[in-house]
Amino acid sequence: MCEGGCKGAAKGRPDMKPVYPRAASYPQYAGLVDRKNAQVDRQVFVSDAVYQAELQQIFARAWLFLAHESQIPNPGDFIRTSMGEDDVIVVRQRDKSVKAFLNSCPHRGNRVCMVDAGTKARGFICNYHGWSFGIDGALRGTDGKVYEKDQSFEKAQIGLTPVAQIDSYKGLIFATFDPDAPSLAEYLGPFTWYMDIMLDNDPEGTEFVGGAIKSEIDCNWKFPAENFVGDILHAFWTHQSGAQAILGGGVDLGSRYDELAFQASVYGHGIETNLDKVGNTRTLGYPELVDYVFDLSEKAKDRLGELRARAIGAVSSCTVFPNFSFLPGQNTFRVWHPRGPGKIELVVWTLVNKSAPEHIKEQYRKGVMMTFSPGGVFEMDDGENWEYSTRVNQGFVTRQQPLHYALGLESADLERDLPGHVHKGSLNDANQRLFYTRWAEFMEYDNWTDLQSGETAPPQKKAVEAAE
Template sequence: MAIDADYLHSLVDWKQGRIGPEIFVSDEIYKLEQERIFGRSWLFLAHDSMIPNPHDFYATYMGSDPVLVVRQPDGGIKAFLNVCRHRGMRVCRAEEGNARSFMCTYHGWTYDSAGKLAGVPNLEDAYFNKLSLEDNGLVQVAQVDSYKGLIFGNFDAAAPGLDEYLGDLKYYIDGWVDHAAGGIEVLPGAIKWTINANWKLAAEQFAGDTYHATTSHLSSLLAFGPGFDAKDGAHVSLREGHGESFLFERHTRFADDPLGQYNEKKRQIARERVGDRADMVANFNAFPNFSGLPGSANFRVWHPKGPNKFEIWSYTVVEKDAPPEAKRAQQISASFTEGAAGVVETDDGENWGMIGGILEHGHQARKMAWNYEMGLGTGRDHPEFPGEYYDSFFGEAGQRGFYRRWLEFMTTEAWPAIPSAVTATNDASVAR
């Protein structure tokens, strides 16, 4: 079946809250996503603390493409395809480290940390000195920028800058990166695991689906302490496709350990810096695939590996100036709850994997439109919180906003600018 705009519009009716599950399993749609979503969006690469020194590098992905993020001697950052220009082999197999050059182990082409082709075996005998080193450097990511230490890249040189792309999400990012003067840092090591499902299931959940928590995570919530109801928080949908849900009051289960003591000690400072956001426990998704749990000091990337497979790369975030014992307590907590075998994370993985199995092998189930109606038409402006605001911790506005933006990217050949006349994210504010 041809994947044209009419077909995609028939699957994604975000205004009425109806999504056709074919978008989660179609190989043709997945391939188009690589070009139009991951080839044009700002994608999270790393945090400053992960590559602090000249020639530090971190290997990650942008969509399905492997990339290297490298700190330059002048302190700047470049990113390249981790792909040799000769035969397409990786030029770096390590996950991270410090290197002044990267050598492809297939034929020995060697590139410096700026991506320039620096050496070719038998250049004189094999190429008669006619190979241009200047024209065969690593393919560079067109745009690299950062916000509050979060480094992003974009393959599209014509895309708007990162600041515009993040939009009002910056207000919510500030709420968890600016608690202390030293900012945040990412602890060494990412937890990585694979889910046999589509990456969008995870991204949309973090964009706003807190509704699942009181069912899927019931046992862990009971074990951790007091629960919550829908009126304990709120959620927002942002026009750029981002979404966030948040509880207004932080409930800590660490009152008697170093992490709880540290959090309580710095709470007043945090409130002075970011106001009520200091006490928020939240989940967010920055379109398309960068998500986090600020209250749990965790963020992750959903790396697509096929229409029915993705990898989760999960990182533990701490405040840079926190004492070592508080950082260690946070690391243990994150592994216990949000790691591959975490008591919370396994609930989500089971849900996503079972959905993926139904869609991969079923037929009738792929004809059934899914319901995304929760909170439809109840959004409003709020004097403090940017975006379309909803007076409930539960809701699906974030998901509807995510799929609206997904549809805009997928149905336009040029970069999908947001119409200037539209300033809010009201579910009915944009016509097709």
């Protein structure tokens, strides 16, 4: 407790300024990723100590996805979500800006918001002692005004702890708890060029439809994140049954696209795509959606150029480091919230173009439900793989054994003029290696200068300008 004389607090009054954690350096954990041998030590999936370091080094510093602008269109509209394991409220303000706060009363710490979402809220009131907060997070009053009569109480000094920085990119709202973090634009870097495949293929932009579905999977958060960053390989085997059910055949990347397929990575964010135009969209099972994407791809050539226009509905997947993923063409957007080293809460949404006809939006909503929701014919078979990849490491000897991430070691594509680290072919561990390299950078570096200039930083080349 501060005894007075604290900066910003009157004498005798407690200083209630937000506390943003400091990063440290854990070279011993960074060393669990063996770049030379393309191996990952399984401690990263099971160790409590490593997990606590992840919360400090990664989730308290990285820009994390919070919400789509369309989820909270009006002042007072809010959703509750997580940043790491921290419960957060995201609220549209009267001036149309968005703020986000820790969902914890500064009095005894109870949650001030118990619901998933709401509209037109005037504020948040703690159920414990009736402290009430405006949608701007400021303390408005207390039950019975007992505190207001107390000399030591200064209302203006108390509020819900805001995130350190909040910003949005083409409809997607992100925030960080690190005041020293670079801007969102810098954090994403030229990876936005790939995100635009989904976010900017139409002049009217995007929206989420149909709310969120949440589920628990007993796996480490990095397994699904690395799966979406660049593991299309699993689709052939894991999702054979889903593909048979919907398409009447196994997963087919279309070998005629082998020459086009690539993986690209920037600061650990990654995309793999086959550029086959509609391979992902086709799996939603509605022929009209395939027609829609063919048309969209044609129209989007002006905005995105030929290559990215081919990617809108293609067999492809993306992760924005650390835990925000999406599938172009299938339009599922999701966050893998960590809940301890061996558990995640998965939240999934469906993204559509605002300009899409209503029946197309409806088919995306149903198509994502049929494929990439807990009962969907593709997602059905993912969870158990990730759970046992995590759980087997309870075995003391098992967890001493390294994991193999060495597919495509010689596949760097030095000719293709695309942003980031580019590798040939989509069947490749390249993005996953770079995902874990980024993870190791976060473990090792306590400052953003090092974080933004390590091995995962985009190579200096004329790619971005040339590709535009």
